[in-house]
Amino acid sequence: MTLAYARTGTGAPLVLIHGLGHRRQGWDAVVPRLAAERDVIAVDLPAMGESPPPAVGDPNTMADMVEKLFGELGLERPAVAGNSLGGLIALELAARGTVSSAVALSPAGFRNRPERWWCIAVFRIAGLLGARLPDGAVERIVGNRFSRAALFGLFFGRPGRHPAADLTRDLRGLGREHRPAIDAALAELDRWRPPAPPAAGVPATIAWGRRDLLLFPHQARRARRALPGVRFVDLPGLGHVPMGDDPDAVAALLLEASRAS
16 A cells, blocks of 8 residues: 655655544645745555555554655655654654654553543544534534534634634544544554654654643653653643644744754
């Protein structure tokens, strides 16, 4: 399988990896800010976005696929950044030493059992809404600031800053085209584990949105214990998917981290 991707900009390569049920366009707000300094490659994970099936539930297998894409594109130890599931993949690549630096935004893999059930419930309910609500109902949810905040506030710290068309597509994706990938991942969730610490010479940063209501920010404490030596950054006011909440802050963090490699 070859993963779909979009590539723009000039400079040292920086690979961007989205989260579960999302797509590479989740990075669109930050890509122009990165492309002036970096060769930016935004990737669609298997069975999400434009990448073909089969769906894959194992983050290590997905990391293998991203590494394979490095080879196909002639990338030698690029910088990498990921969000949620993509953050876990970025940390796994840092542990393997196949990247020059890694940034993980609210990475998966550090939840306890009650938090696991919360995560499953959020994806199941959002998927049900995305699959069954008629178009008019979705438009009303997205158009009303209260219902928009109640639903999308689980994923974004500032739902009002995200274009309505993007939120509609995200909700439909959770219930329709990305459903096989979500189901495969949730079936494997018990086996998701924190990766080993980054390999020698690979700087890694974990940043957590303080308004993350999907993978709660206190999970950063577990990440600190599991990955000593990794730098930790708070993102005040930002949610689980922070790229559209504050593109300037996220882009600045990614550029700073990749310059340190």
